[in-house]
Amino acid sequence: MKRPITKVALLLSLTLAHTLALAQTTTAKLTTAFQKFEADPQMQNGIASLYVIDAKTGQVVFDRNSRLGLAPASTMKIITSISAYELLGKDYRYETKFALRKTGDNASLLIQPSGDPTFGSWRWSLTKEGNVLKGITQALQRTGIKSVGEVVVSNEGWNEETVPDGWMWQDIANYYGAGPAKLNWRENQYDVILRSGKQIGDPVLIVKTVPNLNGYTLRSELTSAAAGTGDNAYIYFPVGTSAAAIRGTIPVNESSFKISGALPSGANQFVSMLSDTLRTLGISMPHEALLQHKGSPQQGFTLFHTVTSPPMDSVVYWFNRKSVNLYGEALVKTIAYNSAGTSDTRKGLEQIRQHWKTQGIAETELAMVDGSGLSPLNRVTTHAQVRLLQHARQQNWYPGFYASLPQFNGMKMKSGTIRGAKGFTGYHKAKDGREYVFAFVVNNYNGSASALVKKMYHVLDELK
Known part of the structure; x- marks a missing residue:
């Protein structure tokens, strides 16, 4: 006996057929656009990877070289951002503590930092150098101290090398090459x-x-x-x-x-500026600090002031919006320190790989050497990037992450640029309401980056 087809079943089948038709149409358009892109003279010796999925169903819309590791440039930042949300939490905050040990009219100042990359940053009112220095000096004045004989910065668990492996000599003295220390100041810039x-x-x-x-x-x-x-x-x-x-x-x-x-020492710059500020109030203090790597003195010190950073949501916002490399490297070091008691970047990256391995992403797809993408030695796949972006959509911290992505070409996506590498990765909602997650990375192109970007946009326009 034949059963009648219900209206609901018919509607579902028609909806599915329509979705498949749209997918096939988009796939066909992307195929044509991508083939034209690959044939362009700028790609004569280059290679490109594009991976696109339907955000709601996870269905693959387009795949070209998605499992091939390429230098992602700053699109690496979406991996670090999402990993920081996962491993540290959206409400994570850094603390920089100040303690005193009094000896008569003199005192020792102990600074206990935690790797806060926002300490002294101009991006938030509470972190601006003037407000930070004012808070510390007012707290110090309340102690009645008139002279600080020594300044000790607790550097336990952090190495002195702020620059990750694989960064170029031409980059590391410039603002975008500022590396993170346990005590940072003004984003380690001047x-x-x-x-x-x-x-x-x-x-x-x-x-x-x-x-x-x-x-x-x-x-x-x-x-x-x-x-x-x-x-x-x-x-x-x-x-x-x-x-x-x-x-x-x-x-x-x-x-x-x-x-x-890039400042060679954010710690010394901070102590110097604090000393100058205190001198105007009649309090003397050295211009340089002693970095204590092991067994920082604790006995006899009394905490008198704490500076707390903005939450992770806010840090990630500026990390992606302004592509602040320092933030990415600090986050990786923080992940390492919180899990292993050391700020070794390699350990932080290993923690990230292991975390995503449990989500089904092969470690070989995340061959990272830093957290910002500045190094040309990074190799990640567009498949891994899209998987992380899709994972993010299901999390309660997704609104903050989504807000952090800039808008280019009318699409919410993180861009990336280093010599010979260009990338875009993010989300887009088409006019027909369909939502996509995508990653598009190009390596070893020739000619100008601006000309290449226009051609990449032409490919991505097929998602509109």
């Missing part, structure tokens, strides 16, 4: 104000640095270039000397041209 000449080839002068640098100087080997040539100035850390060199060019006729560098 600004340099430059004045160029009137003629091409004229020398460029250093006007000042903001803030004034402690125990570290700069010399300019810059020259003036044609108007409109932009910032082509790079800072190089000194070897065997305390004077860094700035090389390259800036445009002619610039009276206050700003570039930014």
Whole structure:
């Protein structure tokens, strides 16, 4: 006996057929667009990977080289962000503690940091250097101390090398190459104000640095270039000397041209600025700190002030919105320290790989050497990136993560750029209401990055 087809069953079958038809249409469009992209002269010696799934069903819409490890550039940050949410929690906060041990009219100051990358950052009112210094000085004044004889920074569990393996020499003295320490300050950055000449080839002068640098100087080997040539100035850390060199060019006729560098020691810069602030209040303190790597003194010290960071949600927001490499490296070190008692980046990355292994993602798909994507040695797959993005959609912290993604080409996605590598990964809701999760990474292209980006956008436009 035949059973009649109910209206509900008919509606479901029609809906499924419509969804499959849309998927096939999108797949066909992506196939044509991607083939054209691969045939472009800019891809003559390059390789591209694109992986797209339906966000609601998980159905694969397009797959080209999704299991091939490529240098992801800053699209690596979505892996670090999602992993930080998973392993640290959306409400995680850093604390920097200050304690005193009094000896008569003198005292020792103990600073107990926790790797907070936002300490002294200008991105939040509560973390701005002026507000942080004001809070500490007011708390110190309340203790009645007039002289601090020594400053000790507890550095247990953290190594002195702030730069991860695989970063390039040209990067590490510039602001985007600032590495994390246990005590960071002002995102371990400073600004340099430059004045160029009137003629091409004229020398460029250093006007000042903001803030004034402690125990570290700069010399300019810059020259003036044609108007409109932009910032082509790079800072190089000194070897065997305390004077860094700035090389390259800036445009002619610039009276206050700003570039930014990486502080060699955020801890010393912070202590120096705190000392200067206290001196105006009649309290003396050394300009440099002693880093205590083992057995930091605890006995006799009394806690008098604590600075607490914004929550993880807020840290991830700026990490992705402004692509702050320091934040990614600090998060990886924090994951390592919280799980293994050491800030070794390699241990943090191993924790991340092991976590995602339990979610079915092979360790070989996450061949990472840092947490920001600045290193050209990273190799991850677009398949892994999409899997993490899809996982994020199911979590209670997803709204914060989604909000952290910038918008490019009318799509919510993180971009990534290093020499020879470009990527976009994120989410998009099409006009027909269908939602996609995607990752698109290109390596070893030739020609300009801006020209390549337009062509990548043409491919991604098929999701609209």
